[in-house]
Amino acid sequence: MISTFAKAGVAALIALSGLSATASTASAGPDVRYGIYVQDGYRHGGPDRGRPGWDRPDRGRDRCAPWMAEEKASRMGLRRAQVVDVSPRRVVVAGFDRRGRDRIVFANVRGCPVIRR
Template sequence: MTNILVKTGLAALVALSGLTATASTAAAGGPEFRVFVQHGWDHRDRDHRRDRWERPRRDRGGRCDPWLAEEKASRMGLRRARVVDVDRRTVTVVGRDRHGRDRIVFANDRGCPVIRR
């Protein structure tokens, strides 16, 4: 009877020591790096205190404005750029470059992305 109790106690001791060994290695997940900022500048205050050298963006709307398409086309090297067609999906700008007449088609979306040149 004592032999069975000794073996049971020894088995329980081995099981508990194995359980604590696995828990300590599982808890040591690796090095962590965290940065906590408690006081200071809040990004939500930026809209209320706009810096004086920062101009407000004019292309905040959901569409490509014709003046923005003309500006972008002239920055891309098109001289005498003018808008000739605006529809639901595209804004077409024509003008002249080094090789003659050229056109640029912009998507009618924010920022006027170029579709084709």
């Protein structure tokens, strides 16, 4: 009977020490944050501005310039590259590679990332 109480006491002591160890690690949680953040690229303006980002003086610099898309396509191996379509979302450059006619589609954002080849 005494050994049963001793075993129950040791088990309770282990449980309490485990509980205090978990509480200390759980309280350290505010330093690490997880989440999904969406950045829209606009400066959200001050008091007398109507829509956010419309007052940006550098609005044209965050797009893919057609000449930049042509240069990038020629560096990727497209000969006689020329822009055939420009839309708000993409810039299409057509030309010739080793197999014949080919086209490269760039995103119309800063840096001209390749969407499709």
